[in-house]
Amino acid sequence: MGEPEDSSHGWVTIYSVQGCPHCVQAKATLGLLAVPVRSVDLGKHPELRPAVKKLAGRVTVPQIFFNQVHVGGNDDLQKLDPEELQRLVNLVRDEPTHGLPLPDDDDDDQSGEGTGEADGELKCEQDELAVLVEDFKRSDVIGSHRKGLSLIKKSFSEGQLVDWLQKERGMAQALARETGLALLERKYMVSIGGSSEKCEAGVPFAAALSTIMREVVLKLFSDHLSADGKRVDYQAMAKSPLFERYCTLAVQLQRVELLALSREEKLAFFINTYNALVIHGYLRLGPPTSTWQRYRFFNYVSYLIGGEVFTLQDIENGVLRGNRRGMAQLLRPFSKTDPRLQMALPDVEPLIHFALNCGAKGCPPIKTYTPQDIDGQLRTAAEAFLENGDGCVVDSGKREVRLSQIFKWYKADFGGTDEKLLNWVLEHMGDSAKKSDLQSLLSAGKTKVCYLPYDWGTNSTH
Known part of the structure; x- marks a missing residue:
């Protein structure tokens, strides 16, 4: 394995994979520190994964080292105390680094993103609060509560949340209340009736996020589509600040409460997500040009949605086609014990074939959809096709x-x-x-x- 030449300074080393929003944010932050940064793409250099896992104790990316000092992931980087961050910066500036696993060919990016293929083995790190929320959702605290004459499902009181954080996370009461406020601020849950006394477990967030993402994607498409609506200027789109905004929004998909979606919301949400994920994959990985590349692209390019990983195949054949086998698939996407099976439509919806765009010229034009009158919108798409x-x-x-x-x-x-x-x-x-x-x-x-x-x-x- 290679490593930087010995010199009077060290390196910040970030291990990442292409297309990871956490990695992009971490690199942007490191770029502001005026220290040497070396980015190692683990999708391009899978032989380094075992060594990085041993050093970091994690399989998520990014993993960041100031010389040999392991900081952790992007969330850990963003939370560093200013004094500690300055100490680490001084360490890099004043002392050389040795021994970190690096590629032999020494061709990875030393300031930005590397290149690589879709990776089915590494996952983006989860937002710390998202992990906490997933554990909370599995507790027996969330239930039905009355507010006046109304029975509100999937709700809980402020006191119940604070008690759970104290008991299960060992938080002091003040920290538990502060964490509850952070969950509200970051839309993991919403206040009912303008009060924080009872909070619903994130049900409206899916609709809100889907609306925002739809607006961003619609703007991206309108800015970079050809006059006939069939061609996309991916090179220009990749440089758009709006695309970086989309990447940030895509991270929020892990907070969505999928079980709360109605049929109409599910159709619009997953159609729009599929089309956007194809674009996201094209911009990060490049368009597939062979049968094998297409197979890998549609079976490995994925988003973390509501705590579960969904590939393009999972969205199309698992959710929208009612868990039917797709082309070149021997098995159904979701087994009987797969929690994602709950997301599958009860029956196949043939009209989705005129809404999904795989990026090929033979696909239907790119459009976005809303839950309101989704069936009418899909029928219009079929007629046009x-x-x-x-x-x-x-x-x-x-x-x-x-x-x-x-x-x-x-x-x-x-x-x-x-x-x-x-x-x-x-x-x-x-x-x-x-x-x-x-x-x-x-x-x-x-x-x-x-x-x-x-x-x-x-x-x-x-």
């Missing part, structure tokens, strides 16, 4: 209907037979000449179904 020549072509002369490969890959979602598929297509077409032609074909008898070539080229403008 079928009206387009890339989605459906009706050839009356050959008595043939040519459809997007999406209908072939997910034929079971549309009825499973050619007859049911064509009837579904007809039912979901908008009033148009194409619909009239298809109606005439179906009325006249047997109609052949074939499939259009699918364009796996990326929707990047570059």
